[in-house]
Amino acid sequence: MAETINPAQTASFMDEVVAATPGDPHLDRCLQCGTCGGSCPSGPDMDHTPRQLFAMIAAGMKEEVLRSNAPWYCVSCYYCVARCPQEVHITDLMYTLKQLAIKEGLYRESGISNAPGFSQTFIDFVENYGRSFELGLAAKYALRYQPLNAVRMAPMGLGLLRRGRMAIIPKRIKGIDQLKAILARAKALGGTA
Amino acid sequence: MRYGYYPGCSLERNAIAYHQSAVAVAPQLGIELNEIDDWNCCGATEYSSIDLIPAYALIARNLALAEQQQDENGGQLVAPCSACFLNLSKADHYMAEAPDLAEKVNDALSAGGLHYDPGSIQVRHLLDVIVNDVGYDAIKAKVSKPLSGLRVAPYYGCLIVRPGYQAFDDPEYPTSLDKLMRVLGAEVVDYPLKTHCCGGHMTQISRPTALELIRRLLKNAADYEADAIVTVCPMCQLNLDAFQADVNRFFGTDFHIPVLYFTQLIGVALNISPVELGFGKEFVDARPALDKIGTGSPPTGRRRRSREKGLPMPTMSEEG
Amino acid sequence: MxxxxxxxxxxxxxxxxxxxxxxxxxxxxxxxxxxxxxxxxxxxxxxxxxxxxxxxxxxxxxxxxxxxxxxxxxxxxxxxxxxxxxxxxxxxxxxxxxxxxxxxxxxxxxxxxxxxxxxxxxxxxxxxxxxxxxxxLQVEINSSTLIVGGGIAGITAALELANAGYHVYLVEREPSIGGHMAQLDKTFPTLDCSACILTPKMVEVDQHPNITLLSYSEVEKVEGHLGDFTVTVRKKARHVIEDLCTGCGECERRCPKRVIDNSFEAGLGFRKAIYRPFPQAVPKYPVIDTDNCLWFQIGKCRVCERFCPTGAIDYEQQDELLEIKVGNIILATGYKLFDPRRIPQYGYGRLANVFTSLEFERMVNAAGPTGGRIVLRDGETEPKSVAIIHCVGSRDRNYNEYCSKVCCMYSLKFAHLVHERLPEAEVYNFYIDIRTPGKGYEEFYHRLLEEGTHFIRGRVAEVTDAARQPGEEGKLIVQVEDTLIGKQRRIPVDMVILSAGLEAQPDAREVAQKFGLGCDANGFFVERHPKLDPVATMTDGVFIAGTCQGPRDIPDTVAQGAAAAARIASLISQRVVQMEPVRAHIDEDLCSGCRICNDLCPYNAIVYHEDRQVSEVITALCQGCGACVAACPSGAITEAHFTDEQIMSEIEGILWDVRPQGAHEAALA
Structure with missing residues (x-):
């Protein structure tokens, strides 16, 4: 049996996505041509192509959209954006969907749930030091989210260390307190553009 | 020509060779790079996945610092890393387009006593500065050791040309790095995947996805018999170089194509010593490729196709 | 008052x-x-x-x-x-x-x-x-008409007017009339042979006593107004004396210089430096392409002159300027095909076996470079699979936002022609939407479904020769999201045809300015009313027909050509038309004779009387643009229906709720 559509609900999810995206992402222009899904380097790994996600957003299928693995497979290559005939800001929308999936706690069901963990581990270092720290990132992330991979990644890590391409201790910027204050205020301001 | 310089985290360590070679060639090309004091990480592709306003505030702190220090640098900020280049130009772009976003970001910055006016800093990629501000002719005049005999595959990757907040080349078929390599005397292979993705952070998220993307690029460069791949981004270099052995293991292939920064090859052509240019830090040994330099005769323009048989082939320039 | x-x-x-x-x-x-x-x-x-x-x-x-x-x-x-x-x-x-x-x-x-x-x-x-x-004002209508553009729109209009007994000057930029229709093989959906239905009309134009054909010519200048235009036409030097040439073609055969024909053959074939675009060209006289002719370039050769049996070659021939008088004008200047090099990911210009739609038209044409054989760029190999990509440069804000209207149908026609000539070949059509509004068009689509064409709904992302899998080696791979199943697909094929859209001519804006027309954002000429007056323009006496107004197919183009002719025939039969009496007038008592208005007038409608040292507006030439009125330092020029008092009162009225009364008198004082 077909689902009964609640127009108010469908409009509100579309609005939520657009409001959480910087600038005007032109989501309402999508004409379902599939240029994005065809161009995507990780398209074959996605459960739904970006085009399908946009149709689902228009249909108000919030939970299904935020459970999708597609945004987490996005590699930010911007091919879809460069080629989209309607100038939809697809990559920006993928970032928005990731943020909303984390906010709603639905990312764990995407089947690629270590991706937010990687992002979170990365920014933990940035928030505490002001710079990224590859060794710490690799160790902490691998041990927490990908214990099996840690073993496999170890030789490469050693290779980077041996070539002087990885630091042993993180570098902290002088204005770390200033940065922390800025980020604290930013977080308090909320996530919509 | 003076510029603010934003090296980005990668150039401090894993892409130290990029930093060393950039700093080595800059003065010879008349470029003065003044590092922005106390810059912070741009958030790479990670922060925007978590939270919007903090992600923009993190980037904007750098823009605000660059604005404070712009008197010395003429309001231009150079990033050698494509991801940093994208993030810095993206923040500037959207703060200008969406005043409510700019207001929130500046509210956050004010907690650290900072402020940024969108549009006041022009963000440039190092390649843009070298080919457009220095210019091909000036570089050509400085070449003392032409790269003749070396077949290079110029690899642009994604974020230097797309989506083009500070566009200086075509998003699908850029040519600036090709022209630069020709000016240095190298032979350039025109291979179709030069703007395809290296996998970015996928090596950490979904290894098979990333290795497949890297394999495609290596295969395409190998199909075109490139001696080396030239990059403009530390992430691209890391993925193609450090993961090349992984790709070979995973797919049973046998690629060994060195992956170099474009500034390293400029340095070689300007006869700067390899150590100063950070050579030796790559996983795939660059020496066999570098040994080819000087062995070939410089390319004599494009091969002319015989028109006697078959149908005429359209040329790339519209005038035909 | x-x-x-x-x-x-x-x-x-x-x-x-x-x-x-x-x-x-x-x-x-x-x-x-x-x-x-x-x-x-x-x-x-x-x-x-x-x-x-x-x-x-x-x-x-x-x-x-x-x-x-x-x-x-x-x-x-x-x-x-x-x-x-x-x-x-x-x-x-x-x-x-x-x-x-x-x-x-x-x-x-x-x-x-x-x-x-x-x-x-x-x-x-x-x-x-x-x-x-x-x-x-009463204006007498000159019964001659100028038609610019000798494609099917211009040809149709010319024949309609000429058959009604009125004289027509038909100006065509290329050496022959015929336009794009002459390049096509078959026309959808009936699959009539394009040349078979077009060439009789071309011949009729050539032989019609009421038509003066000015081919290889361009309009330089237009003056005057409805009923009485004076047009200057540049007749470019053909370097062939038309009165002597018999059109035997000996010069073409003997000419040693072979050139890629980017015009008629769409780059797929060759012509000589002295050439007629195609055998049925009208007029039959060839032209010398001086950019490629050895005599003009290096001062050697003169082979054509040597072999011409009638001595018709004239290397010294110069361009001629002709002045003609007409009462009405039709612009039928046509379109230009979108250049797919602008979409590098489709590979045109880099990948040999990617063709434009016009190249394919020439290829399937029995009179074309391959004699109608469908082959790859090597000129020999028949493709086993062909991809036809719709919407190339159309429906895309990066290029042209509009739908080009004809590509769906000609893409279906291409698919049919491949099935017909290469029954074993697989044919793929990649589309966003299939648009078939027209008599018999949807039925034609249904026919193609039955012929076994693969229709894949998805706008193609890229065409590449970068093989990933063994089955892709040596092929062109079309990468696309098949939107009906929501999966990315890679289809290896031998040949790709890009169904490029229709664009305004690159010089459309210049032409529009010359004839006093408007162009829309895409460069197409603007009609007076989109529904009720589609072939007239805002300039009285200037009409438009065919694809210069917007993308359209042959039946619509022909209808417009005939419609424009009918509009003009109706004007001519009135002999005299009434025009707005909105004209400038100079008060001689106030005129200081400064002559500023003389130079300013775009219609050369103001004369200066040396004896009285005053200027005068020739009412018949004045178009009422008002430039002189605004410029006159003495306030000596008034325009009927646009007097200072009328305009100031109007402004006063529009500001009734924001301005105190009396400001108007103050402004006039």
Whole structure:
């Protein structure tokens, strides 16, 4: 049996996505041509192509959209954006969907749930030091989210260390307190553009 | 020509060779790079996945610092890393387009006593500065050791040309790095995947996805018999170089194509010593490729196709 | 002025105006304005009942001025002037306020719209009381017509007018008429042979006593107005004496210089440096392409001259400038195919076996470079699989946002032709939507479904030769999201055809300026009204037909050519037409003889009398543009129906709610 559509609900999810995206992402222009899904380097790994996600957003299928693995497979290559005939800001929308999936706690069901963990581990270092720290990132992330991979990644890590391409201790910027204050205020301001 | 310089985290360590070679060639090309004091990480592709306003505030702190220090640098900020280049130009772009976003970001910055006016800093990629501000002719005049005999595959990757907040080349078929390599005397292979993705952070998220993307690029460069791949981004270099052995293991292939920064090859052509240019830090040994330099005769323009048989082939320039 | 009696009529235009503007309130308010003796609102003022209302009021109330607030004057000014005239009032004592396009259609804010309607009505009232009775100018129509462009639109129009007994000058830039239609093989959906239906018409043009064909010629200058245009045409040097040439083709055969033919053969074939574009070319005379001719380039050869049996070669021939007089003009300048090099990811210009649609038209044409064989760029191998990509450069904000209208149908035709000539080949059509509005078009699509064409719904992302899998080696891979299954697919094929869209000619804007036309954002010429006046333009006496106005197929193009001819035939048969008496006039007593206006006038309509040291406007040439009026330092020039007083009063009226009364007098003083 077909689902009964609640127009108010469908409009509100579309609005939520657009409001959480910087600038005007032109989501309402999508004409379902599939240029994005065809161009995507990780398209074959996605459960739904970006085009399908946009149709689902228009249909108000919030939970299904935020459970999708597609945004987490996005590699930010911007091919879809460069080629989209309607100038939809697809990559920006993928970032928005990731943020909303984390906010709603639905990312764990995407089947690629270590991706937010990687992002979170990365920014933990940035928030505490002001710079990224590859060794710490690799160790902490691998041990927490990908214990099996840690073993496999170890030789490469050693290779980077041996070539002087990885630091042993993180570098902290002088204005770390200033940065922390800025980020604290930013977080308090909320996530919509 | 003076510029603010934003090296980005990668150039401090894993892409130290990029930093060393950039700093080595800059003065010879008349470029003065003044590092922005106390810059912070741009958030790479990670922060925007978590939270919007903090992600923009993190980037904007750098823009605000660059604005404070712009008197010395003429309001231009150079990033050698494509991801940093994208993030810095993206923040500037959207703060200008969406005043409510700019207001929130500046509210956050004010907690650290900072402020940024969108549009006041022009963000440039190092390649843009070298080919457009220095210019091909000036570089050509400085070449003392032409790269003749070396077949290079110029690899642009994604974020230097797309989506083009500070566009200086075509998003699908850029040519600036090709022209630069020709000016240095190298032979350039025109291979179709030069703007395809290296996998970015996928090596950490979904290894098979990333290795497949890297394999495609290596295969395409190998199909075109490139001696080396030239990059403009530390992430691209890391993925193609450090993961090349992984790709070979995973797919049973046998690629060994060195992956170099474009500034390293400029340095070689300007006869700067390899150590100063950070050579030796790559996983795939660059020496066999570098040994080819000087062995070939410089390319004599494009091969002319015989028109006697078959149908005429359209040329790339519209005038035909 | 004080005794003028004004009637004001506010039109509802159904809900077009009344939906946004409070028309009753505007009418009530208008009735309270000075001079207004009657004000009404009415459902449709343009209806016969609406017009009768005006006529009745003029007689009953003794109205001396009429204002109608409704749509654009382009739409109905003539209608209401007619109503005034029928009731015995001079039609120029009428003024129209546009409260639809300039008001109700521009906003949803009822209060603001109503306020603006009042301002526009007030402006019209203030203006109309200063109107003066005028008589329209009478203009004799020269019965000759200039047609620019010898494609199927221009050919159709030329034959229609010539058969009606009127003379036509047909100017064509290329060495032969025929246009794009001459390049095509078959025409959809009936699959008529294009040349078979076109060439008889070309021959008819050539032989028609009422048609002067000026091929290899371009219009340089246009002066004058409806009924009386003077046009300067540059007849480019062919370097062949037409009176002597028999069209035997010996020169072409002997010419040693082979050139890629980027024009007629769309780059797929060759021609000589002296050439006719195709064997059935009209006229039959060849031209020398001086950019490639060895004699013109290196001063050696003269082979054509040596072998010409009639001595028709003339290397010294110069361009000729001809001046012709016509009463009307039709522009039928056609389109240019979108250049797919602008979409690098489709590989045209880099990947040998990617072809444009026009290249493919030439390839399947029996008279084309391959004799109609469908082969790869090597000229030999037949493809086993062909991909046809729709919407190349169309429906894309990066290039052209509009739909090019013909590509779906010609892509279906291509698929059919591949099935017909290479029954074993697989054919893939990649589309966003299949658009087949037209007689027999949808049926043609159904036929292709039955012929086994693979239709994949998805806009192609890229065409590449970078193989990933063994099955892709040596092929062109078309990468696309098959949107009906939501999966990315890679289809290896031997040949790719890019169904490129239609664009305005690159020099369309220049041409438009030359003929006093407007171009839309895409460079297509703008018609007077998109529905009701599609072949006329804002310039009286200048008409448009075919793809220069927008993408369209052959049947629509032919219909427009005939329509433009019919419009002109109707004007010619009137012999004399009435024109707006909006003309400038110089008061000799005020003229200082400075001559500023002489140089400024774009129509050379102002002469200077040395003896009296004053300038004078030649009314027949004046177009009423007003440039001289604004420029005259002595204020000696007045334009009928646009006097200073009328314009200042109108401005005064529009500012009625923001300006104190009396500002107008101060401004005039």
């Amino acid at each position: 004080s005794e003028e009696r004004v009637g004001v009529y506010i039109c509802h235009c159904g809900t077009n105006i009344a939906g946004t503007v409070d028309v009753e309130d505007v009418a009530r308010w208008a009735g309270e304005q000075p001079h207004v003796v009657v004000a009404r609102d009415y459902k449709f003022m343009c209806s016969s009942l609406g017009q009768e209302l005006i006529e009745k009021d003029i007689k009953e109330f003794g109205l001396t001025r009429v204002v109608v607030a409704s749509c654009s004057p382009h739409m109905h000014e003539k209608t209401f002037r007619g109503a005034c005239e029928r009731a015995g009032l001079n039609p120029f004592l009428f003024e129209m306020a546009n409260i639809r396009e300039q008001d109700s259609w521009a906003t949803n804010d009822r209060k603001a719209a109503t306020q603006k309607a009042k301002a526009l009505v007030k402006a019209a009232i203030e203006r109309v009381i200063h109107h003066e009775p005028l008589d329209p």
